[in-house]
Amino acid sequence: MRVVCIGAGYVGSVTGTALAANHHHTTIIDVNQEKIERLSRGECPIYEPGMETLLPTLIGKSLFATTSYDAVADADVIFIAVGTPSNPDGSADLRYIKQTAEQIGKHLSGERFTVIAMKSTVPVGTCQWVTALLADASGLTPESDFTVVSNPEFLREGFALEDVFFPDRIVIGSVHPQGLSTMRRLYQGVLDRSGYEDLCQHFSFSYDLAAPPAVYFETDTKSAELIKYASNAFLAVKISYINEIARLCEALGGNVLDVAAGMGLDSRIGPKFLQVSSGGSGSCFPKDTAELLSASEKVDSELMVVKAAVASNERMHQYVVEKLERRLNGLKGKNIGILGLTFKPDTDDARRTQASYIIGKLLEEGAQVRVHDPQGMGMFRELNPDMPITYCTDPVQTGQDADAVVLLTHWSMYQEMDWQQMAGMMRQPYLLDTRNFLDASRMRTCGFDYQGLGVAAKASPSLGVMGK
Ligand code: NAI
CATH class of the missing domain: 3.40.50.720 (NAD(P)-binding Rossmann-like Domain)
Structure with missing residues (x-):
């Protein structure tokens, strides 16, 4: 054809x-x-x-x-x-x-x-x-x-x-x-x-x-148009929900990795979209939930669950900033390294990402920020031309004199980089892994004070699946 x-x-x-x-x-x-x-x-x-x-x-x-x-x-x-x-x-x-x-x-x-x-x-x-x-x-x-x-x-x-x-x-x-x-x-x-x-x-x-x-x-045509928005909004709800459970795990003591794994074993729930992050973002979910809410308001048909998910998602971005602030006793004058500017790995799409919100807040609080992304730095710079941050071509360089490094996007290359070298370059080797992506014990061996998200410090170790 x-x-x-x-x-x-x-x-x-x-x-x-x-x-x-x-x-x-x-x-x-x-x-x-x-x-x-x-x-x-x-x-x-x-x-x-x-x-x-x-x-x-x-x-x-x-x-x-x-x-x-x-x-x-x-x-x-x-x-x-x-x-x-x-x-x-x-x-x-x-x-x-x-x-x-x-x-x-x-x-x-x-x-x-x-x-x-x-x-x-x-x-x-x-x-x-x-x-x-x-x-x-x-x-x-x-x-x-x-x-x-x-x-x-x-x-x-x-x-x-x-x-x-x-x-x-x-x-x-x-x-x-x-x-x-x-x-x-x-x-x-x-x-x-x-x-x-x-x-x-x-x-x-x-x-x-x-x-x-x-x-x-x-x-019919209208139902097809709505299927797309309703699907994206549902996924946004799922992301916000597991992130809320991650915050609860930190407060009560628990391991969100195990909670998510246990939930995902229920075929009615499924394991997908139960991964913790600093909040959902990207070129689709924020704009599609915004349009769905706008459309529903015009016909006076309130989508309370979607509205709450959007607010909860923004709360998650803010939670990451607050966690850093608490750990570093304030952000003014602190050097922060950011790993990952795209909303997920394997794309150069840096539109409406969690990184722009989090970096914006860090700058507002008086921090200096060094960033790295293997594909997304070009678009991020184009979209945020006035953001006074340092772009590093080598991820290790984000740790230069840093008080903290925050991993926002789980690019596979971050598994392989020279973490030991980075820890040695930092003022305080605090590493916040918002994707629970890195091997905690390896990071601690490299000299980091390592924290994930939703994994309370005293959480009991994972026993894994032992049978039905
Ligand atoms: P994009 O911004 O990457 O690409 C849009 C392209 O359209 C641009 O290259 C632009 O130059 C071109 N364009 C604009 N006006 C034009 C015109 N009058 N004639 C010819 N070309 C024109 O957008 P993206 O991300 O590909 O999204 C496209 C649509 O698909 C959006 O509605 C988005 O919500 C939807 N979508 C996006 C997904 C994604 O992962 N990016 C996934 C599913 C749906």
């Missing part, structure tokens, strides 16, 4: 690449000339493991990148994957969606039936609104010349390729018969995994080919 993917960001570049790998003639369109030039050279404009190997094999063959909307005219399916950031009041800013719809409308030829698939996370009713924008700009008849379907994206940065090739679910929101059949045809290769043995060998995916295939789920 002929596919166009609009937006060459975290979703668009990976989605476009995967569609091309599934043998669809795919054109990625972006207004950003630099991203298009990079794609055209076979380079990924974002950091996403595996893309560096897959992209060069497809570009110029089944995958093309351009700033021109011309490919829209003869596309069977056009994905919209542009950003939907937050307005100051929390509602979704749909300006990029509007610009994209107007451009698509101007280029639709009406010579073939076209499905416009909304991958961007958009408020309920947006597909309907985009239908009207497309009709105005094209002069074509909706549901006869084209249809707009909702196809929310659930990929996780850092695992994006695995998630687009092996999704748990594909959600399609439409009641239009041709829209539904076109989307089924488009995703057939993902559902029956044709050619996947080669793909898995070539890109060393750690995926079990015998695992159940994606569930293909069709519903």
Whole structure:
């Protein structure tokens, strides 16, 4: 099929690449000339493991990148994957969606039936609104010349390729018969995994080919739009909940690692998203919970649980700052090293991360801050140009004369670095591991006063699983 993917960001570049790998003639369109030039050279404009190997094999063959909307005219399916950031009041800013719809409308030829698939996370009713924008700009008849379907994206940065090739679910929101059949045809290769043995060998995916295939789920458009927001808000609740339990463990004496492991053994709860952190963050959860709350307020249907989760999450960021403050007897004049600026490992995405909140607070309290991230320093600097912090290319250097080092993101490289050297460089070797990621006894041997989160100092040692 002929596919166009609009937006060459975290979703668009990976989605476009995967569609091309599934043998669809795919054109990625972006207004950003630099991203298009990079794609055209076979380079990924974002950091996403595996893309560096897959992209060069497809570009110029089944995958093309351009700033021109011309490919829209003869596309069977056009994905919209542009950003939907937050307005100051929390509602979704749909300006990029509007610009994209107007451009698509101007280029639709009406010579073939076209499905416009909304991958961007958009408020309920947006597909309907985009239908009207497309009709105005094209002069074509909706549901006869084209249809707009909702196809929310659930990929996780850092695992994006695995998630687009092996999704748990594909959600399609439409009641239009041709829209539904076109989307089924488009995703057939993902559902029956044709050619996947080669793909898995070539890109060393750690995926079990015998695992159940994606569930293909069709519903109406508004429900599909809501599934995405409701899912992200649910995960945000789960994160906030385990972080509250971590705070309780510290107060009462207990080990949140064991509490989470014990909870996760219940199949109704499951072990995922029960990992402690300094609070959830990133480019999706904060903006999606904000939009959901904003939408619910407009229709007077209060989401009390989501509201509480958002407040609790911010409390967790603040809790980390307070823990440091207590341990160091104040923050004024203290040197703090920060490891990790991205919201999770294996991405360069530093949008709306816990690091910006925590570093902002440390600076406000008069601390000096040195930071490291293997991929995220460029974006963090771009987003926070006025933050007076020192960027270190070597993680060990964040410990220079430091009173504390705080690990915020569990990049695997932090397991391997020279911790002993760092401890020797610090004014006080206090290490706060907000992900409970490092080996506590090894860190203590290296000379650190090591603390995790939610692991009370006198917690009893883990006995592990001894049987059912
Ligand atoms: P992004 O900001 O990385 O990429 C968006 C791209 O759209 C940019 O390259 C921008 O230049 C381009 N763009 C903006 N206006 C355009 C126009 N008129 N024509 C062509 N290109 C245009 O955004 P990201 O992270 O890929 O997110 C896209 C959407 O997908 C958002 O709604 C987001 O909530 C959703 N989403 C994001 C996920 C993620 O992990 N990043 C996961 C699932 C959904």
